[in-house]
Every structure is written in structure tokens, then in C-alpha cells.
Amino acid sequence: MYFCLIPQITSASETLCCVSALTVFSDEGIQAEKRAISFLSKLRNELQTDKPVLALTDNAEDTEAWNEYMRRQQDLMEDGRPVSWFKSPWLYVECYMYRRIQEALYMNPPIDKFDEFKEGKTQSFFESQQAIKSLCTYLQELITNMENMTEIQLRDNFLKLLQVSLWGNKCDLSISAGRDNSQKSSPIDSLPDLQSCILVDDSNMVWSMLVAAQGSRSSGIKNARVDIVLDNAGFELVTDLVLASFLVSAGLAKQIRFHGKSIPWFVSDVTKQDFEWTIMQTVASNHKWMSASGVQWKHFMKEGTWSYHDHSFWTLPHEFCDMAVGAADLYSTLQGSDLIIFKGDLNYRKLTGDRKWEHTVRFDQALRGFQPAPLCSLRTLKADVQVGLQLGQAEKLSSQDPDWMTNGKYAVVQFCSPHREQ
Numbered sequence: 001m002y003f004c005l006i007p008q009i010t011s012a013s014e015t016l017c018c019v020s021a022l023t024v025f026s027d028e029g030i031q032a033e034k035r036a037i038s039f040l041s042k043l044r045n046e047l048q049t050d051k052p053v054l055a056l057t058d059n060a061e062d063t064e065a066w067n068e069y070m071r072r073q074q075d076l077m078e079d080g081r082p083v084s085w086f087k088s089p090w091l092y093v094e095c096y097m098y099r100r101i102q103e104a105l106y107m108n109p110p111i112d113k114f115d116e117f118k119e120g121k122t123q124s125f126f127e128s129q130q131a132i133k134s135l136c137t138y139l140q141e142l143i144t145n146m147e148n149m150t151e152i153q154l155r156d157n158f159l160k161l162l163q164v165s166l167w168g169n170k171c172d173l174s175i176s177a178g179r180d181n182s183q184k185s186s187p188i189d190s191l192p193d194l195q196s197c198i199l200v201d202d203s204n205m206v207w208s209m210l211v212a213a214q215g216s217r218s219s220g221i222k223n224a225r226v227d228i229v230l231d232n233a234g235f236e237l238v239t240d241l242v243l244a245s246f247l248v249s250a251g252l253a254k255q256i257r258f259h260g261k262s263i264p265w266f267v268s269d270v271t272k273q274d275f276e277w278t279i280m281q282t283v284a285s286n287h288k289w290m291s292a293s294g295v296q297w298k299h300f301m302k303e304g305t306w307s308y309h310d311h312s313f314w315t316l317p318h319e320f321c322d323m324a325v326g327a328a329d330l331y332s333t334l335q336g337s338d339l340i341i342f343k344g345d346l347n348y349r350k351l352t353g354d355r356k357w358e359h360t361v362r363f364d365q366a367l368r369g370f371q372p373a374p375l376c377s378l379r380t381l382k383a384d385v386q387v388g389l390q391l392g393q394a395e396k397l398s399s400q401d402p403d404w405m406t407n408g409k410y411a412v413v414q415f416c417s418p419h420r421e422q
């Protein structure tokens with residue numbers, strides 16, 4: 001399992017070689033890039049030969065938090081041997097590898113702000129153009145007809161766009177080791193065929209919660225705020241923006257806060273630069289409805305209806321139940337939300353602590369106290385943790401499709417509210 005991380009290091013290193021060949025960097029940059037490549041090749045060797053996990057030395061904002069986490073892992077080792085790559089929890093090692101790739105850049109200015117995964121993310125966006133155009137056309141038609149929609153029609157369209165955002169999570173580049181994993185077919189037309197692959201579907205609870213928040217808003221009590229903890233750039237990000245656009249246009253949310261990563265992460269995760277680039281590209285499209293969507297998103301950002309935020313906690317290896325203590329500022333910000341949508345597999349692993357839970361354990365139980373606000377996970381299954389299933393459901397799936405937990409074919413929409421009777 002640990003060896004599947006090697007292509008990510010190789011790809012980062014190859015990207016640096018390519019940009020150097022294209023003389024993107026100055027002489028000083030080329031020397032820095034050579035040092036970074038050598039750092040990455042050492043890193044690959046450490047991983048391949050199960051060397052001890054090393055403390056970070058780059059003096060970044062999160063360096064001490066990482067080293068403190070490593071010391072905690074060390075204290076858990078019963079025989080006192082150093083924590084090594086193969087003897088550490090998978091969640092920790094996987095996150096650590098991406099942070100070490102970042103260390104290679106941090107240690108080598110002027111390339112310290114370079115995003116070695118940018119090209120793959122850009123390509124994934126362009127390869128999904130047809131699907132993006134059809135989704136933006138669908139969105140603009142909805143917005144045009146919004147005023148005449150009954151509540152049931154509004155709900156049905158919300159549920160569709162929630163599912164589009166859910167399946168958008170299939171398109172990540174870490175599972176495909178950076179190879180093409182873009183959306184080719186029409187996202188709306190594919191939904192009926194995918195319905196049976198949703199193992200838990202709490203979408204109606206999410207809808208009810210949004211309607212309840214809207215009710216209190218019309219009585220002047222509050223302005224509903226939705227937080228979206230983003231996952232991948234490319235097609236998935238567009239599905240999230242389309243959902244957010246619908247929420248605002250339908251009056252279901254007054255404010256959307258997007259949360260992304262502050263460093264390149266898990267190959268395709270959204271950074272601020274990816275977020276802004278995606279909106280800019282959408283505005284610049286020569287497709288009428290795609291461009292109209294982009295213009296609307298740009299406007300939402302400008303007027304503050306939408307905002308982008310990052311926090312170093314999202315790129316630490318911690319489970320989310322550590323957030324209240326480890327990142328109290330972030331936790332208290334999230335407490336102001338009416339609904340937090342967590343996108344993707346890695347966020348699900350952090351929500352549930354990436355533990356070997358019985359599949360029938362309740363979702364709220366697996367959160368172990370992490371409940372800043374009503375929350376929902378939209379996740380396609382790519383790692384072997386899954387809770388909240390019915391008795392016998394996992395056994396049936398295992399007999400039909402032994403790889404059901406990791407092949408990305410299945411998905412869940414799981415909801416939990418601090419105020420809800422479980």
C-alpha cells in the first residue's frame with residue numbers, strides 16, 4: 001500500500017525537470033530546482049526502504065505542529081524504535097508525504113511558491129470542458145426559471161445538483177496517480193444510472209435543514225450560511241461552484257464560505273490560485289452559459305456573498321475531532337455555519353478518524369464529538385473506512401464487488417446535526 005505513494009513523488013520531480021528544461025526559472029531558480037529534485041529523490045528512497053520519518057526543518061507556520069504530531073506517534077511506539085514509513089498510520093504517512101514534497105520547495109526559494117501539480121489540475125479542467133458547458137447551461141436555465149418554481153421543483157433541482165457535486169468527487173488525480181480522470185459525459189444525464197451506487201442517502205435531511213434555516217431567515221433572525229470544505233480542482237470544483245450558485249440564486253443561502261488548501265495537496269486539491277483561476281477561465285469561456293456562470297461567480301466573490309478561506313489545519317494529518325483543541329479559531333468559525341459540506345474521501349477519513357469501524361456504527365458516533373454545526377459528507381469511496389450502513393449491507397456489497405470500498409464506484413451522502421435526535 002505504501003508504495004502507491006511513489007508515483008506522486010516521481011510526478012512532482014518530473015514536473016520540476018520539465019519546467020527547468022523549458023527555462024521557466026532563472027539561473028538561481030534552476031539551481032534551486034536541482035536541489036529540490038535531489039531532495040525528492042532522497043524522499044523516495046526513504047519511503048522505499050522504510051526509513052524513519054524525519055522531523056520537518058523548513059520553519060513554516062505548521063512545521064512545529066507536524067513535528068509535535070510526529071513526537072506523539074513516536075510515544076505510541078511500544079518498542080521505542082523510531083517511527084518509520086511502513087509502521088505509521090496510513091492517514092499520517094500519506095499526508096506527511098505531501099508535506100515533505102512541499103518541504104522540498106519551501107527549502108529552495110525562489111521556487112518555494114511553485115505548484116508542482118498545477119499542470120495536472122489545469123488539464124483536468126480543460127478535459128472536462130463538454131461536461132462543464134452542459135452543467136453551466138443547466139444552471140443558467142434553472143436560474144432563468146427560478147421564480148416560477150414550486151418548492152418541490154426547487155427541492156428536486158437541489159437534490160440533482162447535490163448529486164452532481166457528489167459524483168464530481170470521482171474526478172481526483174491522487175487516485176489515478178495524476179493521469180486523466182476527467183468528466184466526459186453529461187453530469188445530469190448520468191445521475192439516474194448512478195442512483196443505485198449511493199449507499200447512504202441523507203440528501204432529504206440536508207434539504208430539510210436548509211429549508212428550516214431559510215424559515216428563520218425570513219422571520220429576520222438569520223442569514224443562512226453554507227460552508228463548503230473543498231476537495232479537488234478541475235471538474236469537481238466546478239460542480240461545487242454550480243451547487244453554491246444554485247443555493248444563492250434560490251435564496252437557500254445568503255453566504256457561502258469555501259475552504260481550500262494553503263499548499264499543493266493530494267495532487268489535485270484546490271488552492272486559492274486554483275479557485276481564482278477556475279473562475280477566471282469560466283468567465284473567459286467563449287461558451288455563452290459557461291461565461292455567464294463565471295461572471296456571476298466573479299460577482300459573488302466581489303460582493304462578498306462568496307469567500308475563499310484557507311487554514312493550515314486542513315493540511316495537517318489530524319482527525320477532525322482534534323480541531324476544537326488543535327485549531328480552535330477554525331472550529332469556532334465553523335460553528336457560525338448553518339451547514340458544512342465536506343467534499344471527498346480524505347475529508348471523510350479525517351471525519352471518521354480513518355479507523356476500522358464496524359460498518360454499522362452510526363456516522364455521528366464515528367465523528368467522536370466533532371459537530372461544530374450541521375454537517376454533510378459528499379464522498380465517493382476510495383479508502384477502506386465506511387460507517388452508517390444497514391446491517392448486512394457491507395457483506396452483500398463484498399460478495400458482489402470485493403473492491404467496493406476503494407474503486408470509487410460507490411458514494412455516500414451522510415448528514416449529522418448537533419440538534420438532531422439520532
Ligand SMILES: O=P(O)(O)OC[C@H]1O[C@](O)(CO)[C@@H](O)[C@@H]1O
Pocket residue numbers: 094169172174175231232266343344345346347349380382383
Ligand atoms: O480526493 P479525495 O476524494 O479526497 O480522495 C483522496 C483519496 O485518494 C487516495 O489518495 C488514493 O485512493 C486516498 O488515500 C485518499 O483518501
